[in-house]
Amino acid sequence: MTGPGPSAVAAPLVELRGVGKSYGTIRALHDVDLTVRAGEVACVLGDNGAGKSTLIKIISGLHRHSEGELRIDGEPVRLGGPREALRRGIAAVYQDLATVTLMPVWRNFFLGSELTRGRWPFQWLDIPGMRRVADGELRAMGIALDDLDQPVGSLSGGQRQSVAIARAIHFGARVLILDEPTAALGVRQSGVVLKYIAAARERGLGVVLITHNPHHAHLVGDHFTVLRLGEVELSAPRADVTLDDLTLHMAGGAELAVLERELANGTTDSTADGTTDGTTDGTDGEDVTER
Numbered sequence: 023m024t025g026p027g028p029s030a031v032a033a034p035l036v037e038l039r040g041v042g043k044s045y046g047t048i049r050a051l052h053d054v055d056l057t058v059r060a061g062e063v064a065c066v067l068g069d070n071g072a073g074k075s076t077l078i079k080i081i082s083g084l085h086r087h088s089e090g091e092l093r094i095d096g097e098p099v100r101l102g103g104p105r106e107a108l109r110r111g112i113a114a115v116y117q118d119l120a121t122v123t124l125m126p127v128w129r130n131f132f133l134g135s136e137l138t139r140g141r142w143p144f145q146w147l148d149i150p151g152m153r154r155v156a157d158g159e160l161r162a163m164g165i166a167l168d169d170l171d172q173p174v175g176s177l178s179g180g181q182r183q184s185v186a187i188a189r190a191i192h193f194g195a196r197v198l199i200l201d202e203p204t205a206a207l208g209v210r211q212s213g214v215v216l217k218y219i220a221a222a223r224e225r226g227l228g229v230v231l232i233t234h235n236p237h238h239a240h241l242v243g244d245h246f247t248v249l250r251l252g253e254v255e256l257s258a259p260r261a262d263v264t265l266d267d268l269t270l271h272m273a274g275g276a277e278l279a280v281l282e283r284e285l286a287n288g289t290t291d292s293t294a295d296g297t298t299d300g301t302t303d304g305t306d307g308e309d310v311t312e313r
């Protein structure tokens with residue numbers, strides 16, 4: 023669908039090759055490959071604990087990988103922290119957005135990077151400047167807010183995510199990482215966020231979209247990576263994946279087929295198991311050994 027643009031020749035913005043990560047004895051990721059190109063949305067799907075957040079923490083500099091290679095613009099790197107990632111144009115927007123709900127929209131937009139006028143010690147906040155820039159950036163993304171003076175807390179979840187996306191773009195993000203941006207949102211608000219993800223792609227950013235939702239992924243994704251227990255279960259471009267494929271993978275794929283067989287011919291088995299386990303042998307007095 024995207025066709026061979028400039029991204030086909032330039033090095034990918036971000037590339038993971040054979041990346042692994044262990045937390046002590048827990049192996050959260052093993053041998054993971056992922057490519058993020060300009061003007062593309064790379065979707066990462068997976069069940070709880072599949073390693074999705076670990077993956078984006080590595081890309082955004084919060085965690086170091088323990089195996090494999092992380093390349094940015096073709097160059098192998100070890101990121102020292104999120105600031106270094108940001109300097110290289112990699113910005114992550116998390117579910118629990120770092121916004122101050124009582125502050126106006128324009129103020130949140132510039133939080134930590136306020137525009138000022140004059141010279142120290144005679145510096146003051148450039149409020150009209152910040153309002154104007156925030157307004158321009160939000161409009162450029164097609165985000166229509168009635169009033170930039172309204173507190174961020176009065177925006178809907180989708181609008182808040184959208185403001186965070188516009189903010190990341192304004193401050194120079196080339197790679198935008200979104201961890202489950204639609205998880206807490208209803209259908210309409212999810213649609214709003216997906217629209218801005220598409221808008222970010224149109225502006226040439228590389229987007230990494232983490233989601234549980236195969237429908238959302240399929241609406242905007244150019245490439246799909248499904249993680250399972252820290253390993254890549256599926257990695258395929260849009261042309262090779264249907265929504266049904268994604269849904270099946272997310273539902274457990276092979277496991278689901280086994281479950282289906284069991285349910286079809288084994289309902290009596292499970293009740294028999296239940297009674298033997300629960301009552302006949304459970305007379306030792308230890309009734310709280312639930313597993």
Ligand SMILES: Nc1ncnc2c1ncn2[C@@H]1O[C@H](COP(=O)(O)OP(=O)(O)OP(=O)(O)O)[C@@H](O)[C@H]1O
Nearest residue numbers: 045048049050068069070071072073074075076077
């Ligand atoms: N800081 C940590 N210390 C120890 N183990 C961790 C840590 N972070 C994650 N893990 C483990 O690594 C594995 C992958 O976790 P991760 O949070 O990356 O999964 P996820 O796909 O984001 O899950 P979810 O959908 O629930 O957000 C899990 O087994 C988790 O318990």
Ligand SMILES: [Mg+2]
Nearest residue numbers: 071074075076
């Ligand atoms: Mg997670």
